[in-house]
Amino acid sequence: MKQTAVLLAICITIVSLCAFRMPEPHDVHISYCQSEIIGNVFKGKVTYYKDDLLRAVADWRANVGSLTAAQQQAVMTDFVRDHFRVYSGNQMLAWSSITRGENGKSVWFELRAESRTRLQSATIMHNALFHVYGDQMNLMVLKAGGSEYNYIFTPSKPMISVNL
Numbered sequence: 001m002k003q004t005a006v007l008l009a010i011c012i013t014i015v016s017l018c019a020f021r022m023p024e025p026h027d028v029h030i031s032y033c034q035s036e037i038i039g040n041v042f043k044g045k046v047t048y049y050k051d052d053l054l055r056a057v058a059d060w061r062a063n064v065g066s067l068t069a070a071q072q073q074a075v076m077t078d079f080v081r082d083h084f085r086v087y088s089g090n091q092m093l094a095w096s097s098i099t100r101g102e103n104g105k106s107v108w109f110e111l112r113a114e115s116r117t118r119l120q121s122a123t124i125m126h127n128a129l130f131h132v133y134g135d136q137m138n139l140m141v142l143k144a145g146g147s148e149y150n151y152i153f154t155p156s157k158p159m160i161s162v163n164l
Contacts, residue, residue, distance in 0.1 A: 026051075029133040033084075037122060037144035037164060040115040042086045042093060044140075047108040048128070053079075056132045073100060080109050083128035088115045119144075120164055124151075127158035 029052055035044030057072075057079045058064045064075055077098050086093045093113035101108050122144075129136040138153035145164040153160070 029129060029136040031126075031128065031136075031138045033126065033138065033140040035111075035140060035142045037119050037142065037162075040118050041112065042114075042119070042122065043110070043112045044142075045108055045110045046080070046084060046126075046128075046138075046140075047106050050102060050105055050107045052129055052133065052136075053107050056129045059132050076100065076107065077109070080111075080128065083126070084109075084111065085125045086113050087123040087125075088117075088119055088121070091115075121162060122164070123159060123161045125159045126153040127155075130155040130158065 026049065029049070031046055031048045033044050033046040035042065035046075053076065057076050060079055060082075061075050064072055067075065077100055081095055081098065093115055095111055095113050097110075097112045099110045101110075124140070124142075126138045126140065128138060134155060136155065140151045140153065142149045142151065142162065144162060149162060151160045
């Protein structure tokens with residue numbers, strides 16, 4: 001619990017600094033994910049800075065600017081699907097739902113995946129934006145099995161494994 005409070009305080013401080021300074025482009029590149037594993041279900045909400053995500057998507061998929069707004073949103077969802085994955089053993093879990101929301105500065109995705117059996121362990125890959133921002137950190141709080149875990153995904157450590 002203490003680790004979660006520290007991680008949350010760091011996130012709030014970084015976001016606050018960016019909000020008050022508003023440099024273009026901003027100096028901090030992070031995402032934040034709150035997630036949970038209950039039985040055979042992984043669910044989470046991951047939030048990105050909108051400008052960072054748009055740049056990464058444009059770098060990932062050529063000619064995004066020529067697409068309609070709906071097509072651009074679909075490409076963003078495909079990007080997240082490709083760069084945020086959950087595995088049970090050697091089996092990648094398919095996202096049963098991904099919903100997208102946004103406000104002025106942020107874009108978020110609510111993700112849900114289900115395994116056929118109770119998750120005893122999980123490997124999570126979250127390497128979104130690493131190919132564009134070498135200093136990108138993807139922060140995640142994971143609740144599972146009555147415990148809470150805090151992770152920071154970086155270009156040198158894009159995956160974590162959890163035994164439940």
